[in-house]
Amino acid sequence: MDLQDLWFVLISVLFIGFFFLEGFDYGVGILLPFLGKTDTQRRVIINTIGPFWDANEVWMITAGGALFAAFPHWYATLFSGFYLALGLILFSLIERGVAFEFRSKQDDPRWRSVWDWAIFFGSAIPALLWGVAFGNLVQGTPINAEMIFTGNFFDLLSPYTLVCGLASFTIFTLHGAIFISLRTTGQMEQKAQSTASRLWPVAVGVSALLAVANYAYIDIFTKIGVNPGIMPVASAAALLSVGYFLRNRQHGWAFAMMGATILLSVATFFWFLYPNVMVSSTDAAYNLTVDNASSSDYTLKVMSVIALTVVPIVILYQGWTYWIFRKRLLDDAKALEY
Amino acid sequence: MEALDLARLQFAATTVYHFFFVPLTLGLSILIAIMQTIHYRTQNPVYDRMARFWGKLFLINFAMGVVTGIVLEFQFGMNWSEYSRFMGDIFGAPLAIEALVAFFLESTFLGVWIFGRDKLPRGLHLASIWLVAFGANISALWILIANSFMQQPVGYTIRNGRAEMTDFFALITNPNVRVQFPHVFTSGMATAAFFVLGISAWHLLRNTKQRDFFMRSFRLASVYGIIAIVLVIMVGHSQAQHMVEVQPMKMAAAEGLFESEDPASLSLFTIGDWEQREEVFSIRIPRALSLLSYNRLDGEVRGIHDLQAEYEEKYGEGVSYIPPVALSYWSFRAMVGAGFAMLGLAGIALYMTVRNRFNAPGWFYKVLVAALLLPYIANTTGWLLTEVGRQPWIVFGLQLTADAVSPNVSLGMVATTLIAFVLVYGALMVVDVYLLAKFGRKGPEPAEAEDTDQSQPAVTTAHV
Incomplete structure (x- = not known):
């Protein structure tokens, strides 16, 4: 495997980590106003991700940095091209991040409600837009011979990309519901369980729609034929098994299978995309590929050594934090704030 | 007005805003770790309360630093795509490493520190705040390695119209980062020291119930502060x-030195015709600039006009290689002025600590409260000089700022995000200052009650 391919895989891994971890964070944020009817309930919901969300978000920052370092043209074309969409994501993340910290600092229902809705929109908008953005990478956007995006914000919204956005939104919401059910007890646990059971058919429906849309709108049909191969099929199977585990009240398994669904579908996405990194709808000759968008071999070598050393260590200590905070949160927990 | 101008304004505004929060995170994380270490060693509960109280203010500030930092990483690609293409090999690498080795550490262990207080062994909980402090300051190192290349390119070659890295070791040992990182690191310490001194002074002035608590905080901060500010000035x-x-x-602009001089005099106060690039009125100390530059009483310091002629020959005619002189000149003076004022105040604070005399006149405490702003002035103007003084280059000698901007991002698009930034950042600054003032005034939890929050009545202090 040459260095460009290795980095394409590493970027995929970072995005898988990001969508797996931030996926349930976004889901928890989306469900916050609906599952939490009292202030204590809302605090419990926020605290399910309290110790984790910031470190989870670093997966996105790392993916962005790695894109910049390994594929500067991909980073430059994507970020300047999707300017307003990324601006929306940025403002969402700003509001959401401070809301987690600020909401408890004033004992006033209006104050708290403002920050709760900031958490909701700050989670919902990125959950939707990341799907839209990824849809655009495979479907193609107007890019000229100089690798410059020539479209506008509304070019990013097409039936296909909207289905992608809807899919990421519903998958993350379901993921969040199952996560809450694992981190709480009593009434909140039950509420999260029944929400997950009701969300699951919706997620299956939207995913089926996405599967059809993949054949209708992008070039996978010509690329790989009718039989999509093992990864997407396994991804679908994982999502279907989530329903089974939810019915049998095996929520740990349901969560693991959600993880498998996200891992496999993001991997499928990158597999569809390869060797392109951004498709040009203007002319296929202008596609950004792993070869024409990458850094020099020297930079890739240096970064490979560092990434392959550090990422496993990060996974270890980050995993350890989930172990130390594995205890479920009680409904009537007193000192939930800090 | 072009898209380029707005993109520059937006980058300047969002970066300056981000750097309101960063230095306090850098310096206060270490100071809190020291407080908690003292508690770990001595078991004196007042140091535990100290780590908690200053920790609460730390977290409010930290949140702002985190969310405004993401903006910067995105903005290189969003507004400066040609820079990103040209510099990706070299600038992207330290940015990615920063996230990998620093942000993960900092954010993971911050979560551990906040939520693990009663769940973890004490030693492990102490280790977590030290890891936060280490992660935060290491992140500063990596971003300054990236920035140093923009000031002084090293370890690269130009190939296919792009800067490519040829020597990673040269990049990370850039002579520029060896002076820049210590300066930023100690500035963070000084910022934290004056933050703690200012809030402690407010309480000592009002003789609140927590006199002992704030006297001890004051002592710690005065020692921390004097070490910091002396190092800041030396570095x-x-x-x-x-x-x-x-x-x-950059130095010529910072000194308002239009014509080369040997020996060079130091300007104390210059009124220039900045447009015509002439000096109108100036108070100067003979030979002092040579002395500062070379540690001897003579030596030529080159002026703006000579350098312009030299650069025209080297980099091509038709471009003004002169940065905004007035802004550079006054930024430099504001930074140095604020720095020396901090040195004086930290000296007096240290004297009070050594003599154990906290009966200073009220006005001195008031000055210390106001001095909370000094590190913010110095930090901001320091970066203005660093970045504005490098113009018209974005990467010194290699790429002009005008060539770095995204060609496809229109004036309207930048205006849209800039207006949104002004509104959102403005509102958040109000909330941030309000919360810091609220909890700063409230003081630490009383010594007896271990039971925190929840049961407490709503506090309605006056708005700031």
């Missing part, structure tokens, strides 16, 4: 000498 001096060597134009 800053080396940094300026380094600047004379590798970025003489």
